[in-house]
Amino acid sequence: MDNPFWNYSLAHYSKPGVAPLCLAAQDELGADVNLLLLAAWLASAGRTLDAVQLASLLAATAEWREQVIAPLRALRRQWKGLAQAAALREQLKALELQAERELQACLYRLAAQLPGSTGEVCARANLQVVLKATGASAEEAGERAGALAAALLAD
Numbered sequence: 418m419d420n421p422f423w424n425y426s427l428a429h430y431s432k433p434g435v436a437p438l439c440l441a442a443q444d445e446l447g448a449d450v451n452l453l454l455l456a457a458w459l460a461s462a463g464r465t466l467d468a469v470q471l472a473s474l475l476a477a478t479a480e481w482r483e484q485v486i487a488p489l490r491a492l493r494r495q496w497k498g499l500a501q502a503a504a505l506r507e508q509l510k511a512l513e514l515q516a517e518r519e520l521q522a523c524l525y526r527l528a529a530q531l532p533g534s535t536g537e538v539c540a541r542a543n544l545q546v547v548l549k550a551t552g553a554s555a556e557e558a559g560e561r562a563g564a565l566a567a568a569l570l571a572d
Contacts, residue, residue: 422525423518425458426451434568442561446551449475449482451517455524456543457569464531466543471550474527481520489513540566 430436430450442448452474456466493509496502544562549555 420518420522420525422455422458422528423521425461426454426521429457429569430454432568432571434571435565438561438565438568442548442551442565446548446553446557446561448548448551451520451524452547453544453565455521455528456547457540457566459528459531460537460540460543460566461570463539464528465539466531466546468546468550470531471546474524475550477527478520478523481516481523485516486513486520489516537566537570540570 430439439448439450439453442453443450452471455474459466489509490513493506493513496506496509499506541559541562544565545555545558548558548561551558553561
């Protein structure tokens with residue numbers, strides 16, 4: 418299945434500043450990188466994401482994120498620096514990426530039902546919703562959302 422959200426994620430995650438900002442939000446706040454990318458992708462299409470919609474997406478994907486992606490990521494990180502497991506770690510990394518692709522396919526299907534609004538303001542608002550859901554303060558969520566929105570939308 419062609420997935421414009423996956424294509425967007427591949428193109429934008431590699432932009433300068435995006436990966437470190439996403440990973441910092443993941444590691445420091447518990448944000449899901451895929452949901453941050455979804456928020457930005459929706460904004461790029463002029464669609465907003467509110468807290469109720471986010472809660473629905475989180476609930477619909479919780480089992481996959483918690484039972485598949487999180488254990489793969491934890492094991493991959495545990496093996497970091499373990500030279501004898503380097504080849505296995507790379508295979509694990511590929512499996513984790515495949516699991517995230519499956520998650521994004523699910524999010525793409527669910528997002529098709531969300532309403533349509535544009536640009537950096539929309540991206541910032543969507544990213545802020547995701548970051549606030551982690552428990553980040555409004556100020557911290559706003560700062561991180563602004564930086565990530567600018568990085569994602571940079572040419």
